[in-house]
Amino acid sequence: MNAADLASSYDLVVIGGGPAGLAAASLAARAGVSTVLFDENPGIGGQIYRGITTTPVKDRAILGEDYWAGETLANEAKASGALIVNGATVWSLDPQRIVGISIAGKARLIEARRVIIATGSQERPFPIPGWTLPGVMTAGAAQTVLKAQGLLPGGRTVIAGTGPLLWLLAAQILRAGGRIEALLDTTPRLNWLRAAIHLPDFMLSPYFAKGFALLREVRARVPVHKVSRVEAIGDDRLREVAFDGGRLPADLLLLHQGVVPNVNMAIAAGVGHAWNDRQLCFQPILDHDFSTTVPGIAVAGDGAGIAGGTAAAERGRIAAIAAVRALKPDASLPDPQNVRQRLQREEMGRPFLDWLNRPAESFRQPEGDTLVCRCEEVTARQVRDTADLGCEGPNQMKAFLRCGMGPCQGRLCGLTVTELIAAQRKSTPAAVGYYRLRPPVKPITLAELASLPISETERKAVER
Amino acid sequence: MSSRTADVVVIGGGLHGCSTALHLALRGLKPILVEKDYAGRHASGVNAGGVRQLARHIAEIPLSISSMAIWEQIEELVGDDCGFESHGTVLVAESEEELAGFRARVDDLRLKGFTHEELIDRAELKRLVPAVSDHCPGGVVSRRDGAADPFRTTQAFRRRAVEAGAEVIEGVAVTDIVRQGSVWRVETSDGPIEAPRVVNAAGAWADRIAARLGEPVPLEVIAPMLMVSSRVPAFIEPVVILRGRKLSFKQLANGTVVIGGGHLAQPYRDENRTVLDWTKLATSARTVWELFPVMREATIVRAWAGIEARMPDDIPVVGPSGTSEGVYHQFGFSAHGFQLGPGTGAMMAELVATGATNLPIDGLGIGRFTK
Numbered sequence: 108m109n110a111a112d113l114a115s116s117y118d119l120v121v122i123g124g125g126p127a128g129l130a131a132a133s134l135a136a137r138a139g140v141s142t143v144l145f146d147e148n149p150g151i152g153g154q155i156y157r158g159i160t161t162t163p164v165k166d167r168a169i170l171g172e173d174y175w176a177g178e179t180l181a182n183e184a185k186a187s188g189a190l191i192v193n194g195a196t197v198w199s200l201d202p203q204r205i206v207g208i209s210i211a212g213k214a215r216l217i218e219a220r221r222v223i224i225a226t227g228s229q230e231r232p233f234p235i236p237g238w239t240l241p242g243v244m245t246a247g248a249a250q251t252v253l254k255a256q257g258l259l260p261g262g263r264t265v266i267a268g269t270g271p272l273l274w275l276l277a278a279q280i281l282r283a284g285g286r287i288e289a290l291l292d293t294t295p296r297l298n299w300l301r302a303a304i305h306l307p308d309f310m311l312s313p314y315f316a317k318g319f320a321l322l323r324e325v326r327a328r329v330p331v332h333k334v335s336r337v338e339a340i341g342d343d344r345l346r347e348v349a350f351d352g353g354r355l356p357a358d359l360l361l362l363h364q365g366v367v368p369n370v371n372m373a374i375a376a377g378v379g380h381a382w383n384d385r386q387l388c389f390q391p392i393l394d395h396d397f398s399t400t401v402p403g404i405a406v407a408g409d410g411a412g413i414a415g416g417t418a419a420a421e422r423g424r425i426a427a428i429a430a431v432r433a434l435k436p437d438a439s440l441p442d443p444q445n446v447r448q449r450l451q452r453e454e455m456g457r458p459f460l461d462w463l464n465r466p467a468e469s470f471r472q473p474e475g476d477t478l479v480c481r482c483e484e485v486t487a488r489q490v491r492d493t494a495d496l497g498c499e500g501p502n503q504m505k506a507f508l509r510c511g512m513g514p515c516q517g518r519l520c521g522l523t524v525t526e527l528i529a530a531q532r533k534s535t536p537a538a539v540g541y542y543r544l545r546p547p548v549k550p551i552t553l554a555e556l557a558s559l560p561i562s563e564t565e566r567k568a569v570e571r
Numbered sequence: 572m573s574s575r576t577a578d579v580v581v582i583g584g585g586l587h588g589c590s591t592a593l594h595l596a597l598r599g600l601k602p603i604l605v606e607k608d609y610a611g612r613h614a615s616g617v618n619a620g621g622v623r624q625l626a627r628h629i630a631e632i633p634l635s636i637s638s639m640a641i642w643e644q645i646e647e648l649v650g651d652d653c654g655f656e657s658h659g660t661v662l663v664a665e666s667e668e669e670l671a672g673f674r675a676r677v678d679d680l681r682l683k684g685f686t687h688e689e690l691i692d693r694a695e696l697k698r699l700v701p702a703v704s705d706h707c708p709g710g711v712v713s714r715r716d717g718a719a720d721p722f723r724t725t726q727a728f729r730r731r732a733v734e735a736g737a738e739v740i741e742g743v744a745v746t747d748i749v750r751q752g753s754v755w756r757v758e759t760s761d762g763p764i765e766a767p768r769v770v771n772a773a774g775a776w777a778d779r780i781a782a783r784l785g786e787p788v789p790l791e792v793i794a795p796m797l798m799v800s801s802r803v804p805a806f807i808e809p810v811v812i813l814r815g816r817k818l819s820f821k822q823l824a825n826g827t828v829v830i831g832g833g834h835l836a837q838p839y840r841d842e843n844r845t846v847l848d849w850t851k852l853a854t855s856a857r858t859v860w861e862l863f864p865v866m867r868e869a870t871i872v873r874a875w876a877g878i879e880a881r882m883p884d885d886i887p888v889v890g891p892s893g894t895s896e897g898v899y900h901q902f903g904f905s906a907h908g909f910q911l912g913p914g915t916g917a918m919m920a921e922l923v924a925t926g927a928t929n930l931p932i933d934g935l936g937i938g939r940f941t942k
Contacts, residue, residue, distance in 0.1 A: 201846050216849055377844060503609070506616065506722035509825075514801055514872055546847060550801065550870040557860045557867075559853035 108192050110208065110215040117143045118434050119427075120206050120219035121189075122197045122372065125153020126177065126416045127408025127423035128225035129184040134427040136189035138438040144184070145195040145208060147549070151181055153227055154247065155416040163257035169282045170254065171275075173317070173416070180420060198547035200224070200376040202401045207547065214555045221403050221430040224373055225423060228366035228409035231388070231466065232523050233268065234473045236338045238362065239481055242345025246276045246363035259285040262358025265348045266329075267291035267337045270365040270464040271318060277325045288357065290325065291334045291350050293364065295467045305459035312456025313417070335467065337362075364466040368410045371516060374544040377401050382537035385461050386413055387471065388522060389541050396429035397422055405429065413461075414454050421450035472526050479527065480520040482513020490524055494531035501525055501542045514550055517542045577603040577738070577766040579923055580757045582745050582780060584608075585615035586721070586909060587901050588772035589728035589739075590916025591923075593649070596735035598924045603764055604729075604737060605757070607744035608843065611725030613774060614879035615909070619797055619819055619831040620721045621810055622910045624687050625660040625713035628886045630934030631911065632685055637930060638914025639715060645913065651727035654720030656824065658808040661691075661699055662711040663862070665815055670709045673814075677711060687713050702806045704862050718810055718821055721909060728912070745773070748783050748898075755897060768897045768923050775840050775880045777888075777902035784895045786941045788903070789883050794838035794845040794876035795831060795906050796852060800869040802826030807863075818858045828869065830855055833906055836876035845876040881905040882940075889915060889935040891922070899923055900937050 121132045124146030132144040144151075152159035156177025167175055184191060192210065199207030204219045230247045237243065246266065252258045259280060264287050266277055277287055309315055325331070334350040339360050341347065348357045367388035374380060379392040379400035390412045397405045407426040408419035424446045431438050473479065473487040485508045493507050501517075501524045504510055510524055511517035517524075521542050529539045581592045584606025595602040606612075622642050624635045646652045664670035677690045691699070692709045699712060733739055740761065747758040754765045771780045778790035803826055810821040817832035834851035838844075852874055859866050882888060882903040892898035901919050904911060922928045 199847070199849060203846065205849070207849055214853075377846075499609070503722075503726075506611075506720070506726070512873070514870070516873070545873040545875045547871055547874065550872050552867075553800065553856050553859060553869050553871060554867050556849075556853050556856035556871055559850060559856075561853075 108210065110210040110213040113143070113208070113215055113217055116218035116220070117141050119143070119221045119223065119430050120145065120217070121223045121225055122200070123153065123225035123227060123408070124148065124151035124191065124193070125155060125225060125227045125408060125419060126180055127227070127410075127419040128153070128223070129180045129423070130420035131223045131225060131407055131423035131427035132189040132191070133184045133187035134424050134441070135431050136187040138431045138435065138440055140431050140434050140438070142189040144189055144191045145197050146191070146193050147196045149193055151184065151191060151193065152177055154251070156181065157251055157254040162254055164254065164283070170279060176417070196549050196551070197372070198549045198551050200372055200404070200548070202377045204403050209551055209555050212555055212558070214551065214559045216559065220434055222405070223423070223426050223430060224404065224406045224410055225408045226369045226372050226410050227419070228413055229369045229518060230363060231365050231367045232519050233362040233364050233470065234477050234479055234487070234523055235362070235470065236477050237340055237345070239478055240339050240341050240345045241343070242341065242358060243339045243360045243362065246273055246361045249361050250276050250279065253279060253283065259283055260359050260361070263288050263356060264359045264361065265289050265291065265355055265357045266361045267293060267334070267348070268363040269294040269466055270363060271314070271321070271460060272366065273363045274321045274325055276361070276363070277329060278321055281325065281328055287329045289355055290329050290331045291337055291348070292331055293334055293337065293467060293470055294464060295335070296333070298463050298465055302459050302462035305462060309456040309459035313453065314456040314460065335469065364470055365464055366409065366413055367522065368412060370410070370541070371518065371544050372548050373399065373406050373410065374541065375546045375548050376404060378404060378406065380541065382535070383412060385458065387465065397426040398429060414457055418450055418453035421446050421453060425450065471523065472530050473523070479523045480508070480510035480513065482515050482519070483509040485510040485520070487527060490527045491531045494528045498528070499532065500528060500539050504528065505542070511542050516544060516548070574756065574763045574765045575603065577601050577764060579768045579770060580605065580755065580764050580766045581770045581772055582757070583772035583774055583777070584610035584729065584739065584741060585613065585772060585774050586611070586725045586728060586912035587615070587904070587915055588770070589725055589732055590912045591770050591772060591901060591919045592737040592739070593728050593732035593735055594917045594920030595923060596732055596737040598920055600924060602737045603766070604732065604739045605743055605745055605759055605764070606739065606741045609741045610729040610739065611722045612843070614877035615725045615912070616722035617797070617875055617877035618721050618795075618909050619821070619829055620718045620909065621660065621819060621821070622655060622717045622719050623660045623713065623810065623907070624716055624910070625711065626662055626812065626814070627907070629683070630886050633931050634889070634911055634914050634918065636687065637918065638911050641913035641917065642719070642910070643715070648913070649727040649731040651723065653724040653727055655717055656719075657715055657717035658810070659699065659712050659714045660716035660810040660812060661696065662812050662814060663696065663700070663703060663707050664710045665707055665813065667708050669815060673711050687715065689714065699809055700807055700811060702863050702865050703811070704864065712809070716810065745780070748780060750895070768899070770899045770901055770919060770923065772901040774902055775838070775878045777880060777900070781900065781937070784892055784898060786892060786894050786937055788888065788937065788940045790903060791881045791883070792838045792840045792878060793881045793906065794836040794878050796834050796836045796847055796874060796876045797829060797831040798852060798855070798871050798874035800828040800830070800866070801872050803828060803866070803869050806865055813858070816858050818855060818862070820859065820863070828866065830859055838876070838878045840878050843878070845878060847874055847876060879904065879906065879908070884939070887911070887935055888937045888940075889919070889932050890937065893936070893938050893941050
């Protein structure tokens, strides 16, 4: 599929090929709506089902049955009649639903009557001293390599952080025959106090049994330390991991403290966002159909607020039902009430998990020389000092320190900068706000941009 | 509710408003500046940062030259170098025909006594801009021109104005302006302010103030687009502009390249929002592709647009109101007001404080639209 082969407009454009995008595209295409799904990766599945059609990890026990549940979604999407384009980077979406897309180095602008953003989540920044050393990576990155290439981390591996995905990755590594020297659990002890009230709901959710089985499986084979400080130490690469109560020689440190919505596309499209104090992140303002504040644009999946892969698929279906209703009122559709009920069941355990795994302030709001913005090499002290000088928000901070202006477009520093400014100015993240993100949402080369087909008016101007 | 009082109310916290407030305070007056968002939120903070005397309309050249003198000592005035660096601006001719036109303009300026624009041949162009494509036969240079960091500059003027005694109120919008006896009562979302004199430096929103004073102007709200690349090895020092095709081009000290030139986004001034037009940005990308082959594999990291005002004749409205004694206008800089900010603020403060200025600003009055 080349950019030139795309139609100039589609009824529905779905951005992202994870569970939400796959479920949305299948449902809409089956209802007879012209649907295209753009996914930036070489194969569909998103992060949770990465490599679902191609993974070399054939022993199903290693990645687990929750992973292989993605196979059904992928097969359904492929058979649905939706056009699925992999290797397609959406770099712009505007409120008029003009979609800027790049495939194999060539760019196109196409129109969409409806858009469902299903760009999922990203790992929360985990700015500890030394987190930029070679040998330190995120647990998500390690999981990507395991799913896509079947490769295990080599050398002495330490895992640190909090959240269900941390334990899942540990289990997957162990099942695949890997070794983990230690798991440093950064979950604050007092989190139990706020989580406890939600325990009854959690016990009824599908996550309950799985969660405890996972903890038992990992604890049986890996020493677990409860810690409140983690530091990566090394010269040109990681040599040791220090924590309160010890030091371990290590070749690889995998960090993870939960996931947060990937908001770049929605913010750049002009969608209103609000601070979620339980999940400590910004998320789009949505109605019960997952429609945003911009007409015709919905956000489904973890991008709408973290709820996990199964919930993501149900959210994708709800958003797709709303889109189809608007585009083709006489289409036959599944009963949305059933979908909503399933979604509710999936989301039931969330408050418990969120409160239990809420990362500690000290791991979200670093101090001193710890880097906050990796692209522009801005430290926590610089951000705090600049806030003290009167800088009121992340957008003003950009002008002083350039934080958030590098190629990652704030993905690795945005939440940290917002929280640091709020803490320093005795304000709140909601009041301080987030970066105003500018397209392109993903960097494109000048050559790609220059390859956009020439508009009629421009052609006339040249010919004249 | 009791009103606050001031000697002058300055409406708008762009570079122009901040500069005027600073110069008023330096003259010993007590200005209050009212800004609906924060200083430098719009065009003043996000423009291309060109500090350019080159290729200006004859009516604003005196202001531009007086401003340049301030730019060259900017740190002494505001305590910050504002990121100002002077490597000249080069207007590149893409054909012999275009170069002939430039020659006529430079000759005409000389006759009028202005010497800052200088015609250059192919060899000098290649010396100044080695990376330029070979098809360009020459151009014009203004050697003292340069570029600065726009948000940092606006913030520096704001900060210095406060230190000098101005009051700056941000996040407060002006809702009306009415005459009350011998003073103007400026209504805001945070209560009224009374002052005998008012400066309207409200940028893309200035027409609303003018209309309240009974002198509506044909102001167009525009949002010139810019984009910036990832870092590339240093290859160009001066700012480069084109005439025939819309382009301005400059490499910053950190290696990133800012590409602009006046292609417009769709502005929504009541929502503080702009929507970019990628077909026009692609046109800019093609122009850069042809002019600077070295840029072809560079990555575009970000594109944006700042909201500002354009007048039909592309020059600003500067000077006293035609209807309302004590009110002065300073808006409509038509996508080239950044360089003019320091000098226009100084001139405006002189005008407000003394009732006169030696700088010729006759061609810039509001009367040209209201007669």
